[in-house]
Amino acid sequence: MNQKKSKKPMIITLVLVAAIYIGVFIAEQTMPATSMLFTVLKKGATYALVAVSMNLLNGFTGIFSLGQAGFMLVGAYVYGIFTIPVAQRAAVYQYFDGGVIQFTVPVIIAMIFAGLAAAFFAFLIGLPVLRLKSDYLAIATLGFAEIIRAIFQWNGLGPVTNGSNMLRSFPSFNDFNIVGADGKVAVYLSTLIPFIMSGVCILLIVLLINSSYGRALKAIRDDEVAAEAMGINLAHHKRLAFCVSSFFAGVGGAMLAMYQTTVQAKSFTSAMTYEILLIVVIGGIGSVTGSVLSSFLFVACSEWWLRFLDEQQMIGDFQVPLLRNGFRLVVFSVIIMIVVLFFRRGIMGDKELPDLLSRRSKSKGRAVK
Amino acid sequence: MWDTIFPYLLSGVSVGGQYALIAIGYTMVYGILRLINFAHGDVFMVAGIIMVYIAASGLPLWLCIPLVLLITVAVGFLIERVAYKPLRSAPRMSVMISAIGVSYTLQNLVLYITGGLNKQYPKIPWISETVAIGAAKTKMVTIVTPFLVIALVVALVLLINKTKIGMAMRAVSKDFETSQLMGIKINNVISTTFIIGSFLAGVGSILFFTNYPTVIQTSGAMPGLKAFVAAVFGGIGSIPGAVIGAFIIGIMENIIKGLDVILFKLGVIEAPLGLATFSDAFSFALLIIILVVKPTGLFGEKVTDKV
């Protein structure tokens, strides 16, 4: 029986993705630029990339690492350090006489540097840490993230990292808008650009997952001992997964810097890693589509849709009880607990979007016959 | 030389003892369930907040303290039943994620209730008094802590070695499935573990917040993490190991904070190097070194990997 894998679901997925990109572009030209929708889209795209990179490590290779925030920090700082315009450096590095680095590189190259720097740190950290058991690996990577944070905040490195002070004035997403001759924005690109950056990186990760390397990683996740017996070099593959994941976490960090317009080491805490982990779990460990979907949902809920819970609402003269500052986060935490306890497999389990579509078209075919 | 180092040792012993009480909770839960209870540090913080609110309501202190311990134990018990029990058959990552979720929920709940304002811990008489030891002055709680910790640990070790429930706990931590087959009521054992752990965290919170009286929702995060590092450092699953690990971490952390002064006074350096910034990072570095050199910690047992 000849079973050809139907190309249809793949094509439908690609068409959907293209439609989303076009939709985003059109929305940005038509809707007011200050709408919360674009904040959610930009941050969602950034977190999507970081979530997919974490999924590569935790979901596809089975390495439970909690060091994501550290690599994002490295990426964000490297990007900032190399792209602050030379004219602004004296103002930004005001306590360190303008800083040591006095040149800039184009944005794309700075992002690649960011990824490479993060991957380099990952390589160094991986040497001692990757042979530990899963729980110890989690704590060791968490510890390394804290050590990286302490190093970047150290005043001794101030001429490079600006110590405790923020890095700012580097190019952000809004700088990609094409400004007309009258000073007003002619074409809005500030949301499309993060989508493109994220999309390209996620595409690369998906290609890796579907290659022979990806299959080896999945084998390691399922049973390490058996994989080794089958001839897979454990150390080599684990290191590869760790470095690739950290490369994209670094790029994600650079994108986060562009979104926030300022970078400060203090904000890259383990709490950020936990947020990414929760996004991955809600989306489904082992599903790239799930991570992407759930990162947008997560950002939308926490930044936009649930914001009304923080304000005191009045129905007529009656003040609704419980609604005040902080309630949004409580509701949010409860929702997360419900998902973790009752929907353990997450939104997508370990399926991808083409899988969902292919099952539907298969059953349609049978009904026709 | 001694006079210079002594205040740091004192601080270290005080905070180390408080870490030890939290670390015991981590190590016991890990020994039985192989679970890093990320929410344990936040249970510690919740105990502090509950004391603030109960004391503010006007009850006399001798009534507040047992009430707080009771409520903390109930919180720990509830967390286990609601968030960990349903996931007992799930892969390890799920339970750890549930623990992270509980930690997140507790912190946000406390943030909401306190409105983000810092709360001041009530002054407990006698242990808050200032005493002089040698040339250094400190609170009475600094002296009380190590003795209290040792007393509690001795009681705990007796419980584990001499009582029936203790024997059950040892059996479960050796082999989860076989103990169930042998007729041990797993739920009781696990609940007892959480109750003991939460009780110790409650006592630890009373000592900790008497020393450092401001309570906010993130008060439990760093002590919890450091206590866990201490437990791993000392050998996870070993109670004396966790206590010794905690004291070592507490002392080393404070020596690092004072390292600039010590070196300056010894004439080794001319100007301060700003080494105090690495006090937190140092604890983690110590952990990583131990994990690489001796993965089972100082007093841990050797684990064989059966294929």
Add this chain to the structure above:
Amino acid sequence: MKKLIALLLAAIMLVPVFAMADDLPVLKIGVYEPASGDSGAGGKQETLGVQYANAKMPTVEIGGTTYKVELVMADNGSSTDKAPSAAQKLVSENVSVVLGSYGSGVSIAGSDYFKDAGIPAIGLTCTNPQVTAGNSHYFRVCFLDPFQGTVLANYAYKELGATTVYCLGELGNDYDQGLITYFKQAFEALGGTAIVDSFPNNTADFTSYLSNAQGYNADVFFCPVSLAYSTQIIQQASAQGMEIAILGGDTLDSNVVVDAAKGTTVKVICTTFYQEGANAEFDEGFKAWLNENPDMMTNNGGNDMISAVSVMGYDGYVTALAALQAAGSIKGADVMAALPAVEVDSVSGHIKFDGNGDAIRTSAFVKTVNNETGAWEFVAEQKVD
């Protein structure tokens, strides 16, 4: 019959006119302050000043139309990663001007969002120069850290007779590190020695840092840190029997600090923007308002001691209204163009902006805690030519 229907229709058409007479058009002012986190207490007190001003002046007349002023709150959580979304929220609500923030770090973090949207921001108590340096949309009604650092250094050297000062700041906090840098520059120029140390975020145990100060034989302990930490430091200093004075900047000006120092022998001194008693009318009115509203009293720390940041909040609101009137419109861009020329006389003094958008301030108040009565005591008004 037709006449009746015509009359009824006419009557119905008049109703909206009456309805509109009650509903004034609304203009929004954004309040960009922390309500949680390390600076939550201070942010809440600053917001109180703005809210009191709004209660006293709820409407403003611009170009012939009377507008109702609505405050839009956004909590930036005292951290630079929550700041962007708080800033974005204000931008999406189309506020005309933003007031805030308490905390130079979060002010800088949200700055670009306001700039891109063309909305001016008025800093109330953020003293780090980087908030207004190099941009034309952020203004400031308080003094700057180079000024504050010099005042503190002069006070420590001349009045307290200190030759060695131990400076402690939070790692990763621009305000702490910035003020310490300026203090150190000024103090060493006078001939003293300043030793700088940092503690990591979320530290509760300051006993070793206090031991450090004693080890260096410091005469003064300078800790311009957030309220969450300063209360810890004071309580632990008392427990350790520390005899040297604790010196701080405007972040130490709060009744929370007074409560921590009350009943101890620890000497606490700080520089600030306002001293209770300088403007009796404002003091009375604000205290009465606090006492009438228990929620506001809780936000003020439970008593009616006036914090200087509340005064600056009030003055910021007054300045914003003056700018709106001068601009003649509620559009952000127009207000931004009108702000540089605005001059008002308000509770904290005369407010006039210089070329950089900073208010020209020539004096700071120095005050100390009276440990017995549990209140602030005025020490001096330091002027600079």
